[in-house]
Every structure is written in C-alpha cells, then in structure tokens.
Amino acid sequence: MTATIVVAGAAHGPVIVLDEPLSFWGGFSAESGVVTDEHHPQAGTSLAGAIVVMIGGRGSSSASSVLAEAVRLGTAPAAILMRRSDEILATGALVARELYDRTVAIALLDESSYREAMSADRATLTADGDLTFD
Numbered sequence: 001m002t003a004t005i006v007v008a009g010a011a012h013g014p015v016i017v018l019d020e021p022l023s024f025w026g027g028f029s030a031e032s033g034v035v036t037d038e039h040h041p042q043a044g045t046s047l048a049g050a051i052v053v054m055i056g057g058r059g060s061s062s063a064s065s066v067l068a069e070a071v072r073l074g075t076a077p078a079a080i081l082m083r084r085s086d087e088i089l090a091t092g093a094l095v096a097r098e099l100y101d102r103t104v105a106i107a108l109l110d111e112s113s114y115r116e117a118m119s120a121d122r123a124t125l126t127a128d129g130d131l132t133f134d
Contacts, residue, residue, distance in 0.1 A: 001113050003081065003131045007093040009105030011079035012124040015117060015133070016050040018042050021058035024066040024089070033075030051123040052077040053114070056084030067092030072100050079105040079125050083114050107131070 019041040022028060027037030033048030048070075057063060067089055070076035076096075080089060090106055097103035105125055109117060113131065117123065120133035 001116075001131050003107035003109055003113065003125060003129045005105075005107050005127070005129045006085065006090050007097070007103055007106040008127045009079065009093075009103050010125065010127050011051060011105045013049050013051050013078045013122065015120045015123050016042070016045060016047060016052050016077075017118050018052060018054035021054060021056050023058040023060050024063035024070075024092070025060035027058070028066060028070070030066050030069040030073055030075060033070060033073075033077075047077045048075045050077050051079045051081060051125065053081045053109075053117045053120075056082050057086035057089045059088065061088055063088050064092030064095060067104065068096040068099065071096035071102055071104055076104045079107065079123070081107050081109050081114075081117055081123070081125070081131075083109060083111070
C-alpha cells in the first residue's frame with residue numbers, strides 16, 4: 001500500500017497505536033521518548049524508535065519544538081502515521097531535518113490503511129511512501 005508522505009523518511013519498527021490524539025507539548029518527554037500525559041490511555045509508553053499510529057496530533061504550536069528536540073536526542077518515533085494532517089508535527093520534523101540532518105517520517109493514511117495499521121505489530125515505510133505491515 002502507499003501512504004501520502006508529509007515528511008519523507010524511511011522507517012522500520014514496532015507499531016504503537018495511540019487510542020487518542022497526543023500533544024507532544026506537555027504530553028511527551030523529549031528526554032525519555034515516553035508519553036507523560038497521565039490522562040492519555042498510553043501514558044508511560046515509550047514511542048522512541050516506534051512507528052506511531054494515531055488519528056492526529058492534539059495541538060499546541062510548541063509541540064513542533066518538542067518533536068524536533070526528541071529527534072535531536074534520539075528519542076523520537078521513527079515515523080508517525082496519521083489519518084488527519086498535522087502541520088505542527090510536520091513543522092517539527094522539518095525543523096529537525098534542517099537543524100540536525102535527521103527527522104521523523106510523517107505520512108497520512110487512508111481509512112483502510114489506518115485500520116490495517118491499528119492491528120499491525122511492525123511496519124516499514126519507505127521515503128517514497130511504500131508501506132508494509134508485518
């Protein structure tokens with residue numbers, strides 16, 4: 001299947017499905033890569049190196065700087081796959097690419113691909129948008 005690439009990058013890793021949108025500002029630790037929002041269903045889960053599947057982000061323009069910092073520290077997800085576009089997360093990924101020459105891949109999924117991603121154990125995303133699930 002093909003994902004719509006928002007920020008290009010190749011990624012492979014375990015899939016972590018977030019049951020609700022996540023604000024990276026205040027809800028995620030760039031230092032540890034862990035979901036810190038105690039009200040989020042996946043609180044305490046490490047997203048570092050994972051293929052994160054979620055409906056979309058949950059605001060705050062500062063989330064872009066938190067994601068860029070996680071990329072710098074090596075604690076960011078390998079990729080973020082979403083149903084809804086999130087310009088704030090895309091900005092963080094693009095800033096990280098510009099500043100640190102590395103990024104987190106971000107792609108949009110259609111409804112069918114999103115449902116398939118929600119039950120996958122592992123995923124591979126190419127820079128061209130080819131997406132496979134294990």
